[in-house]
Amino acid sequence: MSQSGDGLHTPGYLAWRKLQLSRAKLKASSKTSALLSGFAMVAMVEVQLNSDTQVPEEMLIAFAVCTTLLVAVHMLALMISTCILPNIEAVCNLHSISLVHESPHERLHWYIEVAWAFSTLLGLLLFLLEIAILCWVKFYDFSQIAAWSACIVLIPVLIIFLAFAIHFYRSLVTHKYEVTVSGIRELELLKEQIESSDAEGGRNNGMNILQGNTHIV
Incomplete structure (x- = not known):
């Protein structure tokens, strides 16, 4: 949407920019959450553990808890993005600044920020921790x-x-x-x-x- 230089600081245009930012955050959250939660599920399913493994039970408990938290956090972010994003997309696709107030991004601002934080910050930290624990579970018996x-x-x-x-x-x-x-x-x-x-x-x-x-x- 093209705007003249005089209209870049009007309340309507600023509200439109905030709407586009919320839309971009939800799109990034949904893609990242779907990808990382899928990797976590595959890692948990594909890991091979023998009955006579030497891996400490505490390490197995940490692996199970971390994987569960990782999937749960990303699923929560994905659910929020999936529920809110269609309502924002419906307004954005109309390409009309006058219809910005019909989008729920202002009322659901905190939900959008929670989805963004869970998907990018907390979710990525849990994913790095998951990699470290998985390396211990996978290689403990060998090296x-x-x-x-x-x-x-x-x-x-x-x-x-x-x-x-x-x-x-x-x-x-x-x-x-x-x-x-x-x-x-x-x-x-x-x-x-x-x-x-x-x-x-x-x-x-x-x-x-x-x-x-x-x-x-």
């Missing part, structure tokens, strides 16, 4: 060095992942703050312009009245 090697490789990846997540969310919050401050300044300037124009109009009306009275006298 503990291989299991330790997998954990050593995953530790810096996890650190980089957390550092990027923190930096990304801090940058996003800073950007939203700057945009909000800029919008408030624009509103203050607009208010000052309106007040100055009203004051000037009042002075002009007063001068006209005085001139009229002078002519009458």
